[in-house]
Structures are given as C-alpha cells and as structure tokens.
Amino acid sequence: MFEFKLPDLGEGIHEGELLKWYVNVGDIIEEDASLADVETDKAAVTIPSPRGGKVVKLNGKVGDTLHTGEVIVVIDDGSGESKAEVGTSSSKEAESTPAAAEPQVAKKTAADTPAAKPSAPAPVASVKPADGRPVPAAPATRKLARELGVDINQVPGTGPGGRVQPDDVKAFASGDMQPVTQASVEAEGSVESTPPKEFASSAIPFFEVEQLPEFENEGPVEREALRSIRRKVARKMTTSMILVPHVAHMDEADVTELESFRTKFRQSSANSEDPGRSRLTLLPLVMKAVASLLKDWPMFNASLDPHREELVYKKYYNLGFAADTPRGLIVPVVKDADRKSIVQISSEIFDHAMKGRDGKIDVADLQQGTFTITNIGPIGGTGLIPTINYPEVAILGMGRVQEKPVVRDGEIVIRKILPLTLAFDHRVADGAQAARFVTELIRRLEDPNILLMES
Amino acid sequence: MVMGEMTLETDVVVVGGGPGGYVAAIRAADLGLNVILVEEREQLGGVCLIEGCIPSKTLIHAVELTDALKEADKIGIKSEGVSFDLDKLRNWTSSVVGTLTKGVDTLLTKRGVDIVRGHGHFQSKNLLHVDGANTYIEFKNAIIATGSRINELPGDYNLPLWSSAEALKLPEVPERLLVVGGGYIGMEMGLVYAGLGSKVTMVEFLPKLLAGADEDLVNVVVKRCEKKFEDIKTGSKVVNVEKSDNGYSVTIEHDGKKIEEEYNQVLVAIGRRPNTDNLGLEELGIEMLDRGLIKVDEAGRTSLPHIFAIGDIVPGPALAHKASREGKVAAEVIADHPSAFDNRAIPAVVFTDPEIAWVGLTEREAKEKNIPVKVGKFPLTALGRARTIGRTDGFVKVLADPETDIILGVAIVGHSASELIAEGTLAIEMGATLEDLMVTIHPHPTLSESIMEAAEVAAGSPVHILPRK
Numbered sequence: 001m002f003e004f005k006l007p008d009l010g011e012g013i014h015e016g017e018l019l020k021w022y023v024n025v026g027d028i029i030e031e032d033a034s035l036a037d038v039e040t041d042k043a044a045v046t047i048p049s050p051r052g053g054k055v056v057k058l059n060g061k062v063g064d065t066l067h068t069g070e071v072i073v074v075i076d077d078g079s080g081e082s083k084a085e086v087g088t089s090s091s092k093e094a095e096s097t098p099a100a101a102e103p104q105v106a107k108k109t110a111a112d113t114p115a116a117k118p119s120a121p122a123p124v125a126s127v128k129p130a131d132g133r134p135v136p137a138a139p140a141t142r143k144l145a146r147e148l149g150v151d152i153n154q155v156p157g158t159g160p161g162g163r164v165q166p167d168d169v170k171a172f173a174s175g176d177m178q179p180v181t182q183a184s185v186e187a188e189g190s191v192e193s194t195p196p197k198e199f200a201s202s203a204i205p206f207f208e209v210e211q212l213p214e215f216e217n218e219g220p221v222e223r224e225a226l227r228s229i230r231r232k233v234a235r236k237m238t239t240s241m242i243l244v245p246h247v248a249h250m251d252e253a254d255v256t257e258l259e260s261f262r263t264k265f266r267q268s269s270a271n272s273e274d275p276g277r278s279r280l281t282l283l284p285l286v287m288k289a290v291a292s293l294l295k296d297w298p299m300f301n302a303s304l305d306p307h308r309e310e311l312v313y314k315k316y317y318n319l320g321f322a323a324d325t326p327r328g329l330i331v332p333v334v335k336d337a338d339r340k341s342i343v344q345i346s347s348e349i350f351d352h353a354m355k356g357r358d359g360k361i362d363v364a365d366l367q368q369g370t371f372t373i374t375n376i377g378p379i380g381g382t383g384l385i386p387t388i389n390y391p392e393v394a395i396l397g398m399g400r401v402q403e404k405p406v407v408r409d410g411e412i413v414i415r416k417i418l419p420l421t422l423a424f425d426h427r428v429a430d431g432a433q434a435a436r437f438v439t440e441l442i443r444r445l446e447d448p449n450i451l452l453m454e455s
Numbered sequence: 456m457v458m459g460e461m462t463l464e465t466d467v468v469v470v471g472g473g474p475g476g477y478v479a480a481i482r483a484a485d486l487g488l489n490v491i492l493v494e495e496r497e498q499l500g501g502v503c504l505i506e507g508c509i510p511s512k513t514l515i516h517a518v519e520l521t522d523a524l525k526e527a528d529k530i531g532i533k534s535e536g537v538s539f540d541l542d543k544l545r546n547w548t549s550s551v552v553g554t555l556t557k558g559v560d561t562l563l564t565k566r567g568v569d570i571v572r573g574h575g576h577f578q579s580k581n582l583l584h585v586d587g588a589n590t591y592i593e594f595k596n597a598i599i600a601t602g603s604r605i606n607e608l609p610g611d612y613n614l615p616l617w618s619s620a621e622a623l624k625l626p627e628v629p630e631r632l633l634v635v636g637g638g639y640i641g642m643e644m645g646l647v648y649a650g651l652g653s654k655v656t657m658v659e660f661l662p663k664l665l666a667g668a669d670e671d672l673v674n675v676v677v678k679r680c681e682k683k684f685e686d687i688k689t690g691s692k693v694v695n696v697e698k699s700d701n702g703y704s705v706t707i708e709h710d711g712k713k714i715e716e717e718y719n720q721v722l723v724a725i726g727r728r729p730n731t732d733n734l735g736l737e738e739l740g741i742e743m744l745d746r747g748l749i750k751v752d753e754a755g756r757t758s759l760p761h762i763f764a765i766g767d768i769v770p771g772p773a774l775a776h777k778a779s780r781e782g783k784v785a786a787e788v789i790a791d792h793p794s795a796f797d798n799r800a801i802p803a804v805v806f807t808d809p810e811i812a813w814v815g816l817t818e819r820e821a822k823e824k825n826i827p828v829k830v831g832k833f834p835l836t837a838l839g840r841a842r843t844i845g846r847t848d849g850f851v852k853v854l855a856d857p858e859t860d861i862i863l864g865v866a867i868v869g870h871s872a873s874e875l876i877a878e879g880t881l882a883i884e885m886g887a888t889l890e891d892l893m894v895t896i897h898p899h900p901t902l903s904e905s906i907m908e909a910a911e912v913a914a915g916s917p918v919h920i921l922p923r924k
Contacts, residue, residue, distance in 0.1 A: 008827060050822055133826075134799055136861050136886025146793035161859030163886040 002051045003071045006038070015067045016045070018060050023073075027055045035073060038066060053077035137164035148173040175209070229328035240390040243306075245426040248385045249434040253442040255401060256416040258285060261448040276347030282401065282418070283321060283375050284346035285451065289444045290396060291317045291337035292455040294371060297437045299429040300394040300422075301370045311428060320369035320389060321349060323356045324379075330356050331389060333369040342455075377401055383419045393425035394434075396441075418445065461590045463569070465491045467789055468583055468594040470575040470734070473501020475766035475778030476600030477559050479786045483598075484566040486790035491592055492568055493575040493585055498556040499563070501602055503775040505552060506620040511643055513548045514623065515806050518650030522808065530845060539651060545625050575601075577735035580759060596761045596789045599749070600782060601734065603727040603767035608635060612696050614703070617722040619644055628652050629720035631685070633705055635693050637664035639805040641724035642676070646683060646807055648722075654685040656718070658707055662690045667803065668811055669818045672868040675849050676807045696721060729768040744770065753795040755785040763789070777801045800864075800883040804873040809849045812876035815883045816854050816864035828854045828863060831889075831913025833905050835869050837920050840900040846870040851909040853879075853889070860888040860914070871902050878906050889914045 006016075016038035023029050031052040038045050057074040060066055135153050137145075144166055145152040155172045157164035215221045226234060240246075262280055269277035276284070294301040294317055303312045317338040320331040332352035334345055355361040372389040377400040386397040399419030406415045422438050444451045469480045472494035480492045498505050517539075524534040563570060573588035583592045605618040617626075619640050630653065634645040637659030649655045657664070657680075664680075664687070665673045681687065688709055695706035702719035729747040736743070742750045742758035749757055749764040757764050763785040766778030780798060787794035802814040821828045834850045835841035841849075849869025855862050865879025882892060892910035897903045911917040 005825075007825065050825065133863075134797075136859075138885045139798075142795075142797050143793070146795060159886070160890065161856070161861040161886065161888045163861070163888075 001056065002053065002075045002077045004035075004050060004073045004075060006066050006068045006070050006072045007047070008068055015065050018062055018064045018066055020062060021058055023049075023055050023058070025055055025058055029053065029055055029075065049073070049075065051075050051077045135164055136161055141166050141169060145169045229330065233329055236390060237387050240388050244388055244390060244393075246385075246388060246423050247426045247431060247434065248421050248423045249431060249438055250383060250419070250421045251435075251438045251442060253418045253420055253445040254406070254415045255282070255418045255445055258282070258445055258448050258451070259401065259416050274343070274347055275350045276343055276345075279350070280343075280346050281349075281375075282377070282398070283373065284342050284349055286375075286396070286398060286441075286445065287319050287321070287334065287337055287345055287349075287373055288340075288342045288455045289441055289451055290371065290373065291319055293437060293441055293444075295338065296440075297429075297433060299433060300424060300437060302393050302428055303391040304393065304425065304428050314370045316368075316370065318368050318370045320372040320392075321352075322372065322374035322376075323353050325356045325359070327359060330361065330366060331369060331372055332356055332361060332365050333367065335368070371395070373398065377418070381419075384421055386421060386423050388423055388425060393428045395423050397421040397423065462593060463491060463571070463590060464593045465489050465569075465595070467491070467596045467598065467786070468493060468575075468592050469598045469600055470583070471501065471600035471602055471730075471766075472496070472499040472559070472570070473600060473602045473766065473778065474503045474775035475602070475782040476501070476598065477563060477782075478779040479598045479600060479765060479782030480568045481562060481566060482783045482786035483789060484563075484568050486786060486792070488786070488790055490566075490568045491594075492563060492570050493583070493592070494570060494572055495574050495587075497572070498552075499559040499570070500552075500556045501775075502604075502620075504555055504559070506623055508775055509552055509555060510548050510623045511619070511640075511647070512806055513551045514544070514625075514647045515643060515808075517544055517547075518647050519808055522650060526845070539628075541625055541628070541651075548623070548625075575734065577739050580739060580761075597763065598755075598782065598785045598789075599731075599734065599736075599757075599762065599764040599768060600766050600778065601730040601768055602778075603729050603773050605723075606726045606728055608693065608696070608723045608725065610696070614696060614698060614721075616696065616703075617720060619722070619724050622648070622722050625651075627720070629702065629718070630654060631656070631702070631718045631720075633658065633693075633703075633716075633718040633721045634724060635721060636724035636726070637661070637687070637689065638667075638724060638726065639665060639807075641722070642680070642805060642807050644722055644724060646680070649683040653720075655683070656686040656716070657684055657688065658691050658693055659687075659689045660692045664689060665805060665811065668805065668813060669852070669866055671818075671850075671852075672811050672813065672866055675868045676805075676809060676811060679808060679848065693721075727767065727773055731768050753797060754788040755781055755796060756788070772801055772803060774801060774803070798884065800880055802876045802880045804876065806873060809846065809869045810872035811866075811868045812872040813866035814864065814876055814880045815862070817866065818852070818854065818864075821854060821863075826863075827857050829857045829860075829889075829913045830854050831909045831911065831917075833909035833912050833917070833920065835902075835905060838900075838902065838905050838908070840902050840904065841869070843900065844870060851875070851905040853892070853906070853909040853913045855889050855910075855913050860890060862887050862889065862892065862910075865906065865909075867905075869902070869905070875902055875906060878903065 019037040019039050021036050022034040029035065029049045029052060031050065032048045035047050035049040038047060053075040055073060056076050059070065059072050066072055136157065137152055141164055142152055145155065148169060150169055150173050152164055152169065155164050155168050158168050159165045262282065262285065266278060266280050272278045298313045301314050301317060305312055316336060318333045318335045319337040320333045323330050323332055334340070334348050337345055352361060352365055369389065369392060371392055372395045374386045374395060375398040376384055377398050381399045383399045384397040386395045388395050397420070401416050401418045403414050404417045405412050406417065420438060420441070422434050424434050444454060466488040467483045467490045469476045469490065469492045472492050476492060477499055480490050484490045496505065503509065521537050524532065524537050527534060571585050571588050571590055571592070573585035573590070576584050576586055578584050581593055583594060583597065585592065605620065608616065622644050628648065628651045632648050632653040632655050634641045634655055634657045637657055641657065642665060645655045645657050663670065663673060664677055688707060691707050691709040693705055694708045694713065697704045699717060702717065703721050704715055704717055705721060706713050706715050731747045731749060739759060741762065744750050748770055749768050751757055751764050751769045755763040755765055765781035765785055767773035769781070771777055781796050784794045784796045800815040802812060805811040816826065816828065818830060831853045832850055836847040841847045846869065849867070852866040853862060854864035862882045865876065865882065867875050889910045892907055893914060895907065897907045908917060908919055912920065915922060
C-alpha cells in the first residue's frame with residue numbers, strides 16, 4: 001500500500017480546493033497518470049500519481065480543502081501493508097488558523113517521509129533535513145569532525161545552504177556552539193514539546209560554562225534531575241537572556257480610581273456564578289488595556305526571525321499570563337484578547353488558571369501567545385525585571401499595588417500605586433517607543449473611563 | 456599442524472587482490488603495518504583489471520574508433536575498408552591488462568607486501584589457511600575483499616555459454632549473438648560485438664534497459680542502440696537453450712508467448728553475486744545479510760571488530776571505485792586513524808555510446824521518495840564543443856535542493872560522460888550549491904561547460920538556452 005500525501009503546491013501554499021478526481025476507488029492508475037486537479041490561491045494544478053496500482057481510497061470530495069501532508073489517496077502497489085497513519089489532521093483543526101495548521105504539517109513531515117516539506121523555508125543555518133539526508137560538508141570537514149570526536153550532524157552549518165565549514169566544527173568542538181536540535185519553542189507543560197532550535201552563533205569571547213565544584217565537599221546537598229516544566233523554563237529563559245538584548249522600562253500607575261471601580265464591580269457581581277465577575281482582578285483590566293494598545297505599537301506584538309532577518313508583526317493579539325502552579329510556571333494564553341470584553345477575559349483567565357493548577361490545561365491554551373503579562377503583585381514585590389517569553393518581544397511585569405504617599409497638586413496624598421515594568425527586545429523596539437507605550441497604558445489605567453472608551 | 460606447512464604472522468591479511476584488496480594492502484603498508492595479500496589468481500587486479508573494466512574499456516575504445524571513422528564521412532574523412540585484426544586486438548587488450556597487473560605487483564612488492572597465492576579460508580578468529588599454498592597466516596586484522604562472480608543462467612544447461620569474461624577474450628565474432636541481460640555489462644558487451652560485426656539481439660527481463668538509470672538518459676542510448684542491434688526484446692526472458700547445429704536454439708518468452716530462435720552464441724550477463732560462500736565465515740560467526748552480503752559498519756568492520764569487509768561483498772553497488780575507497784578506509788581504521796566510509800555519492804558509469812554517468816540522487820528516486828528537487832537540464836545541442844566533435848546527442852542534468860540549492864544529483868548522457876561526472880561527484884561530496892558550479896569558470900570550448908550550464912538552468916538563469924517561462 002502506498003499512501004500519497006498532498007505534496008507542496010508551491011511557495012507558501014499549503015492548501016487547495018479539490019476540483020476533480022481523475023480516478024475512482026477500484027480503478028487501476030498508472031504511475032504519472034493524472035490523479036486530481038487542485039486549485040490553490042494561485043493556480044489550478046494537476047497532480048500526477050507517483051505510483052501505479054489500484055486506487056483503494058480517495059480522501060476528500062470535490063469542493064473539499066486539501067492540505068499538504070494529508071494522505072489524499074491510498075494506492076495498492078503491491079508493497080504490502082502500509083503503516084498506520086495516526087493523527088491525520090482533521091480539516092476542522094487545520095482550518096482554524098494558518099498558525100494552527102502549520103505545526104501539524106511540520107510534525108508529520110518530521111515523522112514520515114518528506115511528502116510535504118514545512119511550507120516555511122527552513123532556517124538555513126540550523127536545521128538538518130528531516131529526511132535523514134546527510135549534512136552538507138566537505139570530506140575534509142567530515143574528517144576533521146571525526147578527528148575532534150564531533151558528530152557532524154550536530155554541528156550547525158554557517159556556509160551556503162547550511163554547509164558545515166571547518167570553523168563550525170572547531171567552534172562546536174570547543175563548546176562555543178550549541179548542538180542542533182529539532183524542535184519548537186514552547187515553555188510550558190506540553191509533553192510533546194521539545195527543546196528550542198538553537199541559532200548558530202559564532203563563538204562568544206570569554207563565554208565558557210565552567211564545571212561546577214563538587215558541592216558535596218562543601219556541605220550536604222540534595223540533587224534532583226532537571227525535568228519537565230523546570231527544564232523547559234530553564235531552556236527558554238536561557239535562550240531569551242542570551243539571545244535577546246533586554247531593556248526594562250519602569251513606571252508607576254496610580255490605580256486608585258481603577259481599584260475603586262473594580263471593587264464596586266465585584267460587589268455588584270458578588271452573587272454571580274462567574275468568578276470572572278465576582279472575583280475580577282486587576283489583571284484582566286491591564287490585559288484589555290494592553291491588547292488594545294498593541295495595535296498602535298506593533299513592535300511589541302512581533303517576533304524577530306534571526307534566520308531570515310525579518311520582523312514578523314502579528315495581527316493577532318494573544319496575551320499570555322504567567323501562572324504559578326504546583327508543577328511550576330506556565331503561561332496560559334487568552335486568544336484574541338483585543339476582541340474580548342474585560343469580563344470574558346477575566347473568566348478565561350480564571351478558567352485557564354484553575355485548569356493549570358490542576359494540570360488539566362489544554363496544550364493549545366499554552367501556545368501562540370504574542371505578548372505576556374506577569375503579575376507578581378498579589379504575592380509581593382515593589383518591582384521586577386521580567387524575562388521576555390521568547391520568541392515574543394515584550395513582557396509587562398506588574399508589581400504589588402500599594403498605598404503610597406504621593407504628591408498631587410502640591411499636597412501629599414495617599415494613592416494606590418501599581419509598579420509597572422515593560423521589558424522589551426531592544427533589537428525590535430527602542431526606549432522612546434516603550435516609554436510612550438507605558439505612558440499611554442498608565443493614562444488608561446488611571447482613568448477607568450478612558451480605559452472603557454479606548455480599549 | 457601438518458608437517459611442511461608454513462605459518463606466517465602479520466598485522467593485516469588482505470584476502471583478495473582486486474581494486475579493493477590491493478588498494479587496502481598498499482594503504483595499510485604505507486601506514487606502517489605489516490601486510491600479507493592473499494590472491495587466488497595468478498595475476499593481481501581482480502575482475503576489474505583482468506576480466507572486467509579494463510579489457511572491456513579497451514575493446515569499447517577500439518570499436519568506438521571504428522564507429523567514429525564510419526561516421527566521419529560527413530566531416531570529410533574517407534575511410535574505406537576499416538576492419539579488425541582480431542589477433543592484434545586480442546594481443547593489444549592483453550598487453551594493456553598485463554602492464555597494469557604487473558604494475559600492481561610492483562606497487563605491492565616494493566612496499567614490502569607479501570603476496571601468497573591460493574584460496575584463503577578462515578580457520579579461527581586469527582588464523583587463515585591458504586589452500587594451495589600450504590600456508591597458515593596468523594593475523595591481527597583481516598580485510599576480506601573477495602569480490603563477486605558472474606551469475607549463471609538459471610536452469611541446468613551445462614552448455615558452454617559465454618559470460619562477459621569469455622566474451623572479453625574475443626574467442627570469435629559470432630554471426631548472430633544473443634545477449635541475455637540489458638544491464639550495463641550486457642549493453643557494453645553487446646555494443647562491442649555489434650561493432651565487431653555480430654548481429655546482436657538483446658533480451659532483458661525488465662521492461663527497460665539499464666534499469667538503474669533515469670529513463671531520459673537511457674532513451675538517448677537506446678535510440679542509438681536500436682540502429683546497432685538487430686533486436687531489443689525487453690520484458691522478455693530466456694526459458695530454454697539447446698545446442699543446435701550452428702550454435703544454440705533459444706526459446707524466449709515475451710508476454711506469455713514463446714518464440715524459438717537460432718543464435719551462434721549466447722552471452723549471459725545477468726548480474727553478479729558475492730564470493731562469501733567458501734571462506735569459513737559461518738564458522739567465525741560473522742553476521743551476514745541477505746544474498747550473501749556481509750554486514751559492516753561505517754569503518755568496514757564486520758561483527759568481529761578486527762575483521763573488515765570491503766567491495767562487492769558488502770552492501771552498495773558492486774563497483775571498483777567504491778571498493779577502493781572502502782579498502783583505504785579499512786586500512787586507515789586498522790592503523791588507528793579516525794576514518795570512515797562517509798561518502799555521499801558513488802558515481803555510476805555505463806560505457807555505452809554515448810556514455811551514461813550519474814551520481815547522487817536520481818530523478819526517479821526523488822519522485823519515489825517524494826524528495827523535492829529543482830532540475831536543470833542542458834542539451835548538448837546547445838554546446839559549442841559538442842558541435843565541434845559532432846556529438847550533440849545527450850544532455851546534462853543537475854538536481855538541487857529547492858530550498859538550499861545544494862547539489863543532490865548530477866546525471867549525464869553524452870560523449871565523455873564518464874569523465875565529466877567527476878565534477879558532479881566532487882560537488883556532492885563538498886556540499887556545493889548551484890552557485891558554486893555556476894561561478895566556477897569552466898574552460899571553453901569543452902564538454903565540461905555543460906555542467907555549469909545545467910546548474911544555470913536549474914537556477915533559472917541559463918545563457919545558451921532560453922530560460923523557462
């Protein structure tokens with residue numbers, strides 16, 4: 001049996017509408033004979049059959065949307081049992097958003113023969129072909145790697161087409177270069193998530209990870225393997241801190257009015273069964289304000305693609321919030337926060353936080369964030385410098401709201417003060433933009449009316 | 456131990472003196488090891504040198520010279536009465552072989568490699584007996600390089616049919632010759648005898664000749680062969696051979712129908728099989744694979760880490776140049792060098808007229824494995840040098856990765872394809888990109904420019920043909 005997966009239909013196109021089948025189930029098809037017509041955004045294409053044999057199954061009817069990597073036809077070519085293909089993406093899932101469809105295609109590609117390459121070009125410097133093809137490197141370079149005891153497949157190539165150069169091997173052998181790993185960047189509890197891709201960097205002078213002393217000789221210690229969430233946090237934070245030039249911009253918001261507004265709302269909703277109402281916190285209010293502001297400050301809702309040297313501005317506003325759970329830090333995401341009401345956001349935050357605490361949160365609710373808020377305030381802290389949730393480019397830290405004596409119109413008065421820190425990626429944005437962004441955020445947080453009108 | 460027997464001790468014993476074995480012995484000796492080479496035949500060089508590559512290419516060259524003369528009329532050369540002196544041709548061929556095999560002998564003995572003649576048979580993990588030489592060899596390491604032998608026609612005919620080895624000795628030029636097997640040996644030998652004057656019929660079991668190569672390459676050769684051969688029967692097989700008055704009466708089955716034809720001689724060229732059955736490997740417990748092949752790792756080690764195997768007896772194409780490289784690797788590993796057979800590509804060459812050569816990924820393989828490729832094809836009709844020699848039949852094809860432009864495969868059909876393919880092989884080994892081939896200045900006017908041009912076609916910017924719309 002041969003399972004034919006829809007191949008790449010062209011640059012950046014990974015779906016198409018089925019216009020016509022040339023065959024029926026039971027027909028004998030010859031290799032290279034026309035199989036189906038598929039129309040993409042750009043053109044109609046006739047797809048030839050890569051094998052000859054008897055058509056056993058056709059997946060899809062005319063008018064259906066087919067995605068690259070999906071098995072569209074099963075052909076009995078006499079090669080025996082096909083291996084069971086699990087997790088064929090249902091069209092519903094794949095259609096939800098382009099962003100949702102892509103990882104599935106990529107995942108299948110890695111697991112199977114490369115019927116469909118991930119539509120995004122692979123970052124040249126770091127990714128090894130998923131199909132087990134050998135890493136491009138000259139024979140002398142390969143010999144050098146063997147001499148230095150280096151697995152050349154682990155060495156990120158900096159040459160054209162990802163070719164591994166002798167210097168890459170030397171840098172790798174001296175520990176100045178990180179091994180290539182296949183994976184996506186996810187901080188949180190997804191069991192399937194694997195370590196982030198490392199970008200091939202040149203050697204960093206003076207950068208050396210020293211052996212640690214035997215602490216056992218210095219006093220009693222207990223050792224614990226770095227696992228699961230802890231390891232992911234470690235990886236992700238290291239990536240972020242090493243890769244991203246962080247700047248932290250700090251300011252304070254007078255949230256006296258907002259807090260009294262919030263308290264009033266909670267009182268009036270005290271009997272609501274929705275904890276999003278009855279227990280409204282400051283976080284959803286801040287989240288709403290931020291979500292609306294990001295449209296005017298796209299540089300804080302972006303990613304920098306170092307492999308392609310491109311800025312990616314995201315036109316969707318999925319706001320993550322750091323949540324402390326018994327298993328460790330997770331960052332649930334409120335999708336499309338810009339299009340949700342404060343109460344909806346609040347309910348979702350409660351829901352995610354509860355599920356997160358019980359370890360029952362959906363992996364999907366931990367993905368696709370575009371900006372993160374960390375609210376350490378309820379636990380304490382006059383201020384903080386948060387670490388950006390890479391590959392996002394900004395994170396807002398909220399300290400503890402405290403009553404403080406402040407000067408208003410020459411008088412010392414007691415006001416409720418919220419310390420705010422916006423940490424941002426200085427490759428992508430500058431201090432003045434951050435200052436304006438935070439100033440506008442404060443203007444909205446200081447006056448609930450403005451928040452309601454403008455957010 | 457029996458009286459009168461000798462026991463030699465050595466660091467390395469190499470069993471087999473073909474292009475794998477003798478190269479391994481030379482490299483091992485040069486790396487300071489004590490080496491004994493065991494060879495069954497009187498001459499060194501193995502099948503390749505004695506009854507394969509070298510004599511066949513000598514004959515092919517002779518035939519091509521006469522063919523070229525016959526076709527030279529259009530450029531104004533008159534050549535009437537071109538004919539063969541078979542005795543001279545035989546002598547010439549054996550002198551070519553003789554010079555080379557003596558050369559190998561010299562290369563080995565001058566390096567202090569001892570040559571023991573006889574059939575090697577393993578007695579234990581460190582002891583080899585050489586049958587016919589009354590000698591035991593106690594070794595620290597062994598390299599098995601025993602090569603392969605010709606397959607015989609299935610069926611117990613017990614008739615003196617030709618193998619390629621016999622055919623290369625030019626016993627006669629049969630009037631009607633049947634060549635069984637349309638692989639590279641069958642094609643090459645068929646063309647030799649057609650050139651010598653035989654009416655050649657070719658029978659191939661598969662639907663296509665030269666099944667390993669891409670069809671577009673083969674088609675160019677088949678077109679020419681159709682003129683030179685009496686008949687080409689693909690999808691056919693020989694089901695019976697009987698002795699007849701003037702040769703053989705052969706029954707050929709095609710599409711369920713049987714036909715009987717008369718031939719003066721039958722040449723069987725239906726592949727080769729590894730010589731691993733009479734070496735005592737089973738007793739040693741060396742792990743075997745299917746079809747008599749020995750399992751080895753990247754360094755050429757068998758399941759016994761001090762015994763190596765190279766060449767036709769391990770997986771991969773049964774080609775001399777692959778065996779030689781494996782021989783060097785094994786010798787280096789034994790000498791504690793960090794060597795490995797990590798070659799990306801092994802070129803394949805068919806010395807038909809025109810020649811076919813390819814290396815790396817083929818277009819068919821790319822299709823079967825769903826590997827996306829960019830293909831650039833450059834016809835020799837557009838090449839100046841091809842015009843000057845009147846050989847515009849053929850093309851060069853370059854396959855590259857569409858994302859990285861890294862060269863994945865090169866295929867050539869045309870005059871001197873066997874020489875030109877070396878550049879493609881180097882490109883693949885180096886991890887070269889299309890750009891690398893395109894910006895390298897190729898000498899003008901030469902056939903080698905066709906590789907640069909094909910790379911340009913793949914990249915979408917050819918000079919000497921019009922770009923694709």
